[in-house]
Amino acid sequence: MSREHATPAAHGDVIPFRKALRVWLTISLQTFGGPAGQIAVMQRTLVDEKRWIGQRRFLHALNYCMLLPGPEAQQLAVYIGWLLNGTRGGLAAGTLFVLPGVIALLILSAIYVAFGESGVVTALFAGLAPAVLAVVAQAVVRVGRRALTHRLLVVVAVAAFVALAVFGLPFPAVVAAAAVIGWALGRLAPSVFAHRAEDDVLTEAPPLIADDALHAEPPSRTRAVRILVTGVFLWFAPVVAVSTIFGTNSIFTTQGTFFAGAAVVTFGGAYAVLAYVAQRAVEVYGWLAPGEMARGLALAESTPGPLIMVVQFVAFVGAYRHPGDLDPWAAALLGAFLTTWVTFIPCFLFVLLGAPYIERLRGNHALTTALTGITAAVVGVIANHALYFALNTLFESTTLTEWGPVHLRLPELASIRPLELSITVIAAALIFWRRWSVLRTLGACAILGLAFSALAAI
Template sequence: MTLLKTRPDDVIPLGEATKAWFGISLQTFGGPAGQIAVMQHTLVDEKRWIGQKRFLHALNFCTLLPGPEAQQLATYVGWLLNGTRGGLIAGGLFVLPGMLALLVLSTIYVAFGNSGTVTALFAGVAPSVIAIVAQAVHRVGKRSLTHPALIALAVGSFIALTLFGVPFPAVVFASGFLGWLLSRRIKEFAEGGSHGPADDGPAPLISDDHLHHELPSKRKSFAVLAIGLTLWFVPVALFALFVRSTPVFVDQGLFFSGAAVVTFGGAYAVLAYVAQQAVSVYHWLAPGEMVRGLALAETTPGPLIMVVQFVAFVGAYRHPGDLNPWVAAVLASLLVTWVTFVPCFLFVILGAPYVERLRGNKSIAGALTGITAAVVGVIGNLAVYFALHTLFDRSRSVDAGPLHFDLPVVSSWDPVAFAITALACYLMFARNWKSMRTIGLCALIGLGVFGVQSVF
């Protein structure tokens, strides 16, 4: 007997759909490509609840949105199967296991991060993250940079971020504007990037006509927007009113709310911006800790953007005000998770009735293509940032006119980190190892090197 009653607009009984989404949530390792593949296999190939074309239609809509596209795809397909509550359940379950797992890992890191064993683990894990990010540059670039103008946008974005210190949101919006302009002049420009061939796949058990749908309504859209914005910002306002001994909750709530609306291209695209602000502006993390947080997030299910929960946890633990540090850390991690994902639900539920109009809009397609190309440069900048703080112990700042960047102190290079990075790159590029397997081996190497050093 299910506790979730079926409504007339439920295409699939909600209890059955919830079980399916829970099963999917436990398999969402490996980044968005792996997460989308799990949903494809379960929903399209195995259960046949939705057809291949409809699935790709939903995926294309989600690529238009800021935020983790795989989580938004789950929300959108849940909406198609069971309306708004189905979307909330599907998207929520997509996040929940990873949130709980990363909360535990963040606690372990803060409690034992200075121990020899944990330090040795991260000495092996951190270099492997460089290989993971480099692979992301290769994959996104191979799929997206199909025109010389797109390559120029990617290179320009990398230079703007790496050498001139242009703010990440400015790069995103400028790339979108340039993409829109270029799509008006270059016919094939907006065709860059694809998620693969739109083959029909197995015949769905449910026709498109029976999937949940509703006519666009200004009145309902306004209600959804009002409710969504209230849910989004009321928790931040409550912390501002009742916790005045530290600004960390309000700072994190507002900062990550802003980051949530500019995360085009996935988590990798915004992490360099988050790392720079968290380390240099707010001092929530030490320079090398963003790499460690990303390594932890890579080992948990769910969206990689969950790494912001680690940032919030560590930052609030170190700036708790009058609160117990552990209480502050848990509250901050929950708050940041909330303000990061509420916008995702809002964008999907608000935009779903208008999806057909958006799909046919070539101007939006051109802007998205420009942003996708820029994301390659943005992720490249992230790889440089991680390499600087992982492969070298020291760096120096260069400020010469408009140029603002950091250079490594060559004499501080870490030969072990270089060797592990080279091995990780070989395993992932030449041997096609998955990120989890690569991280596991590099962690063992870190422990082995630490064991040898402790003996001698």
């Protein structure tokens, strides 16, 4: 593509659809490390390298997705896919974003059920997880450098990080407070936002595609009703089908309704709902044995895609052990696919339903300043995700310190993992010093994990 700003093609695509599909597939193979790593990959690919979307437009979409229940990174993929190629682009981007993870976790779940924990998977994870830390660190630096363009916005980001990491405040409350602060700053200190007028202030080079060339289907009541009805039907039709075929008390009906409900309360990402899912899966339904949720989480973290994908592991194992009249393997596959379906369909529904209205409000000053406050808080949110991931990757155990309003999780220094720490340092050197791509760095670190594990076994 030339360096001139693109204009829409006749069919509404600003990027050839096949070209976009190849890029989304490449992104999907790199989405390790939870939402922080996934946002980092999209930031690097779409904003920095391809320059298909400007930084402000990227953050505007991310702000909306942060307000939604469900995996914000996958929803961001749907939103940007919609901007580039319309509804089919959003559907394709969101599907490709999760497809490699669905397939990989399905295979690992089958290996787990058949053979127990896999040493090869453990070795690969030993190399991949530390590498992801370097990717996340890069995301915090890049997004922070471009979004925190005023010292007051830096204060908002730090306050959001402290609120989440130190005081354990609810994610929706932190985001709501950031929006109010942004709105107030817009009224009381408009100079905070004066230098944000152009994309080229926030990026090293302007995007190749002008904002007004991006697909922006105007909102309409007819379109909203059509998407709402279609989305709700697709969301619940499989649950109604399994309830009719297998009965309302079957494990498939129970899993479908349970995970459909969980999909709309996952504000703040997967970590916010995992404790609830684990408690119900183990103590109420008996799908997993105690401790198996942690193993499923490790498998989900070692595969690309949203971490909430762990629910697929839960459903697979639970249905395999309680198959009813079905063959256990058939039951496991049905439970896994049903759970994945009801978990991710709402993501498409929320984004495709709301995106045209959010785009229409891009020029609203009050909304823009409120979303700028959320943008600053997002930097703190990503940093908090990075801290959580680092603690669980670099240390065997952590302790929760509670003192008044303080709820701070600290590592036990004696439990540090030297292998993971060493690979983290190597990955950071490859990304920040050698400027390696994310995929190349992940591959090298996975090989290191396998090599170190093989040496340890000798």
